[in-house]
Amino acid sequence: MSRVGNLDPDNDYGHWIASNLRFLRLTWGMTTAQVGEIIGVTASQVSNLEAARSQLQIEQAESLDLRWKTDGHLTRMVRQRDRPHDPDWWNQYVVYERQAERIESYNALVVPGLLQTEPYMRALFEVSVVVTDIDAAVRDRLARQESLRKKDPLELRFLIKESALLDPIGGKEVMREQLAYLLEVSRWPNVVLRVVSRDIGAHVGVDGSFQLLHGGKRVAAYIEAVGGGRLVVTPSKVAGYRRRYDTLMGEAQPRRVSEGLIRDAMEG
Structure with missing residues (x-):
């Protein structure tokens, strides 16, 4: 359970909003009860918002911006948090990947990027609607794969x-x-x-590929999408992907069976 002193606003968007909320309340010399009156909640609920145990909603942010004359500051932060896609999230993802100590990945459509051979990735880039410079994209992906060959390599879990x-x-x-x-x-x-066998039918991975990136005390989820993706750092949402990954791991085939399925695919 998050507490104000344990917030990490530099790396968690929800924590950033919570820290701003507390900062503005104290700047205006208000109690949590007084803030609660503005947004229609109890003092304990305001404390939960400031500790990132719950999330500030857009209507609440608008009310506080109006009362504190902050020119839409909190409202913009909440809108940014709730955007379904941000083109800069890939750049943020690469930072998380570089700092990760363990990566857990579920891949529904193609071999994960960290395990792709150069001819395979070139074939994918050639039909991409996003990649414009194939050689540059190949160089970038090969450079990312160097993390597999470090003296202290990443712990990697692939489904x-x-x-x-x-x-x-x-x-x-x-x-x-x-x-x-x-x-x-x-x-x-x-x-x-x-390998997650086709025989299991419908399963929790049908919504698409995703990754969990563990680095120190931080855990982020990255969800792939056509033309982009989304980096999720809010703990409650990351926990949902954690449960989904654990379920998929339980449904995946053991190592020797997985190797046999890969061999069968090679022969086919």
Whole structure:
């Protein structure tokens, strides 16, 4: 449970809003009860808002901006928090990935970027509606893969939907090379790689691919989307993706069965 003293406003958007709320209340010399009267909640609920145990809503932010004459400051912060997509979130994601100590990834459509061979990623970039400079994109992705070869490499947990192993991205030879690389990586001591079989039918991963990035006390979720993605840092929302990942891990095949499914895909 978050407390005011444990907030991390530099790295969590919800904590940033909570810190601003407390700062403005104290600047105006108000009690939590007085703020509660402005936005129609109790003093304890205001305390929860300031500790990021609950989230400030847009109507509440508008009321406080009007009372404190802050020219829409809190309202803009809440709108930014609630935006479904921000083109800068990818740049933020790369920072989280670089600082991560453990990454847990579920991939529904393609092999995860950190495990892609160069021919495989080129084939994907060639049909991308977002990538304009394929060579630059390849260089960037290969540079990110260097984290796998550090002296103290990342802990990596990959769940891959079986269907992602069957599409011949780049042609049969490119895909066969890619699958062989997955088998190699699956034996690395810092890597857990499991296949989510098609036989399980409907499951909690049908909404799409996502990742959990653990770094120190911070955990973020990254959700992939067409043309972009979203970085989620609000603890309550990250916890939902944590539960989803744990459920998928329970439904994934054991290591030897997963390796057998990869071999079957290679032969196919």
